[in-house]
Amino acid sequence: MKKVVALLVVVAILAIVAGVLVTQPLTTPAPRPAEKIYVGYAFCLTGPFAGPAEDGIKGIRDYIRIVNERGGVNGREIVLLIEDNEYKPETTIRIFTRWKEQYKLSAFVTCGTHVVAAIYQMVAEARIPYSDTSMAGPFADARKYPWYFPAPLGSYTDHYRAFLKWFKDKWAGPRAPRLAIVWETKAFAPLVKPGVESYAKDLGYEVMVEVVEIGSTSALEQMQRIKAYNADVVATMLPPAETALVLRTAREVGLKAEFVNFLYSIYWEPLVERLGPLAEGTYFGAPFVPWGYDVPGMKDLLEAHRRFHPDDRHTTQYVSGWISAMVLVEALRRAGDDLSGENVRRAWESITNFDTKGLTPPLGFTPMDHRSTTTIWIWKIEGGKFVRVAEVTLPRDDGYLGK
Amino acid sequence: MSAPSGIYSKSYEDEIAIARTPIERLALIIGSILLLVFPLITPTYYSVVAIYIFIAIISSIGLNILTGFAGQVSLGHSALMAVGAYAAAVAARYAGLQFLPAIFIGGLAAACAGFVFGAPSLRIKGFYLAISTLLAHYIIFFIIHLPSVAPLLGVPHGFILPDVALGPFTISGTFRNLYFYYIALGLAVFSIITAHNLMRSRIGRAFVAIRDNENAAEVLGINVYRYKLLAFTISSFYAGLAGATYVYFVRVIIPGHFELRVTIEYIAIILLGGLGRIWGSILGSFIIIILSEGIRYITVTYLYVISPEVSAYVEAFKLVIYGAIIIVIILTEPYGVVALLRKVKQYFKLWPFRY
Numbered sequence: 001m002k003k004v005v006a007l008l009v010v011v012a013i014l015a016i017v018a019g020v021l022v023t024q025p026l027t028t029p030a031p032r033p034a035e036k037i038y039v040g041y042a043f044c045l046t047g048p049f050a051g052p053a054e055d056g057i058k059g060i061r062d063y064i065r066i067v068n069e070r071g072g073v074n075g076r077e078i079v080l081l082i083e084d085n086e087y088k089p090e091t092t093i094r095i096f097t098r099w100k101e102q103y104k105l106s107a108f109v110t111c112g113t114h115v116v117a118a119i120y121q122m123v124a125e126a127r128i129p130y131s132d133t134s135m136a137g138p139f140a141d142a143r144k145y146p147w148y149f150p151a152p153l154g155s156y157t158d159h160y161r162a163f164l165k166w167f168k169d170k171w172a173g174p175r176a177p178r179l180a181i182v183w184e185t186k187a188f189a190p191l192v193k194p195g196v197e198s199y200a201k202d203l204g205y206e207v208m209v210e211v212v213e214i215g216s217t218s219a220l221e222q223m224q225r226i227k228a229y230n231a232d233v234v235a236t237m238l239p240p241a242e243t244a245l246v247l248r249t250a251r252e253v254g255l256k257a258e259f260v261n262f263l264y265s266i267y268w269e270p271l272v273e274r275l276g277p278l279a280e281g282t283y284f285g286a287p288f289v290p291w292g293y294d295v296p297g298m299k300d301l302l303e304a305h306r307r308f309h310p311d312d313r314h315t316t317q318y319v320s321g322w323i324s325a326m327v328l329v330e331a332l333r334r335a336g337d338d339l340s341g342e343n344v345r346r347a348w349e350s351i352t353n354f355d356t357k358g359l360t361p362p363l364g365f366t367p368m369d370h371r372s373t374t375t376i377w378i379w380k381i382e383g384g385k386f387v388r389v390a391e392v393t394l395p396r397d398d399g400y401l402g403k
Numbered sequence: 404m405s406a407p408s409g410i411y412s413k414s415y416e417d418e419i420a421i422a423r424t425p426i427e428r429l430a431l432i433i434g435s436i437l438l439l440v441f442p443l444i445t446p447t448y449y450s451v452v453a454i455y456i457f458i459a460i461i462s463s464i465g466l467n468i469l470t471g472f473a474g475q476v477s478l479g480h481s482a483l484m485a486v487g488a489y490a491a492a493v494a495a496r497y498a499g500l501q502f503l504p505a506i507f508i509g510g511l512a513a514a515c516a517g518f519v520f521g522a523p524s525l526r527i528k529g530f531y532l533a534i535s536t537l538l539a540h541y542i543i544f545f546i547i548h549l550p551s552v553a554p555l556l557g558v559p560h561g562f563i564l565p566d567v568a569l570g571p572f573t574i575s576g577t578f579r580n581l582y583f584y585y586i587a588l589g590l591a592v593f594s595i596i597t598a599h600n601l602m603r604s605r606i607g608r609a610f611v612a613i614r615d616n617e618n619a620a621e622v623l624g625i626n627v628y629r630y631k632l633l634a635f636t637i638s639s640f641y642a643g644l645a646g647a648t649y650v651y652f653v654r655v656i657i658p659g660h661f662e663l664r665v666t667i668e669y670i671a672i673i674l675l676g677g678l679g680r681i682w683g684s685i686l687g688s689f690i691i692i693i694l695s696e697g698i699r700y701i702t703v704t705y706l707y708v709i710s711p712e713v714s715a716y717v718e719a720f721k722l723v724i725y726g727a728i729i730i731v732i733i734l735t736e737p738y739g740v741v742a743l744l745r746k747v748k749q750y751f752k753l754w755p756f757r758y
Binding site for chain 1: 446447448451452455544548550553558559560561563580653654655657658659660696699703721722
């Protein structure tokens, strides 16, 4: 046995020495043609957000296809790498590792706030600009997360803040308005609630907080307490199923308050159809238009729909995917021939007053602030349709960057 | 351990030897060389997949000790991994401990939690025990998310761990994955050897006796309750060690790494590989991770070239295919791949004769 161990040790040392000598030539990936731009999308094509993601990726694909048909970016074709990250951090890490080795990635895009938290460090070390469908405010602070660019649709916190500001401005009651925040403590809401709560207090709201955890089957007690509190506004920071539960229970207990919901739990046509009357009269903040909305920029989307998949039904997610691809392409265009991560990031941060022809307010970034816009549109659901009721512009430097 | 005809032990050293025949020794040497050279001759991606396999081996050995050897059901395995991961992260961040002491602390913290949450096994078994360990999962996650605890643990932004440091050496930069491969390999080998020896000891035999017949074990003088708690504690140590190693690898710890589905995956690993066998954990980890990555790789690399549409459909049905393959394997051999390989070995031992 001792001989075997000794032999193993000798073999191990020899193998490591030999390996270190040959590591470089053997592990260096084969060079890729320089004229192509590789962008990786590790998207949640299965998992809880598979439905919206599927339509979102169509918007991205169609926009890139049109860009390539028109000669690409600075004469280079964009190659979209798309894989399902299963909404899991570990799968995303494996995909990223493989792509990083196989391709010279100019940008990497994922799906899921928890994925961003888990993988940011790895992508930042690789010095590759990184984006995601998530718009969690803390990650938009470029001083802490310089390689990360949230989806170019504002930040979740700003969506609520804009609504609260608008509501407060038109408030004419004899007392301070009362806000009830209903949140879950384990997914995205902990990244949203502190900023919203603090802003509401700054504005003069009286605030109460209730928790409805993901997977809850009842919100009766919470809604009864909110009713007893006589809340004027209820801000829900919950996934779709729990939002539906809260809306239904609120109706059952006779709660009379305005509801402002989480963007991804309401701003999707199939969800509104499923919610039916429960969604009626509720609000949300979002700086982009729904599918089919009458703005000049929609013409291109309708054309893509007619050409590529006329039988498909599209939604707001298609529009958001399209917009995120527009911003990405603009960053690549500004980067010119130097597609190093550092240069693409600088180019991305140089985007100001980017015109999406009405699909969004003008978009822009700075080296400190990666929120694409602080101009938020307030939407109300009326007759099953999204109706824009207001536009609120929040100052960028009001201390809420990173909240 | 059964040995081929003609191989007998002349000393205690012979009896406890891991490789007893020339073929076993040769296989051990070739296998070791391959494992050592593997990350040097393959792209980093393969090393990363191998690291996942090594970590899965460590964790699934823990679950196999509890479920396969001691016969106790647990649905709290991933939560115990989380305990180990967070304990190691806290030890590294706030106490400045290096990698090895930190992951050891992680293992110990998980072992303590396992001791506490294993206590219900004194009174209940089967489905009831499964539910009580499931509650342990929720309790641990509840604690992690408590408003007073969460900020300390970086929930939900993510808690960033320092680089792996071994004495004066810090592992970072281009070859980080290469070095981490050897670290994970070393820890997996350590786990395999310790578990293997444990199962050959009095403790391991007591576990098996309890699994096979609790009453008979008690009559034989085995303190059933003590050994059940010991099984929970040892199993949790492995879980904690795996969780701590994993978060050191990914550098950022979030609760999402340790969701309930992770426990289900580990149960699938030991069922597929073989309950009550260390080799079952090794083969199960290898098959489950390679299967998952293999389907993805084939889909996106080869099918996409032939037809993006077909590739998209296969991608969508990936989990169905993955599940179907596992079901077919388990239906073919309910005792796991280890038993299947044993049958194959028996067949070739006698070939061309049937008996």
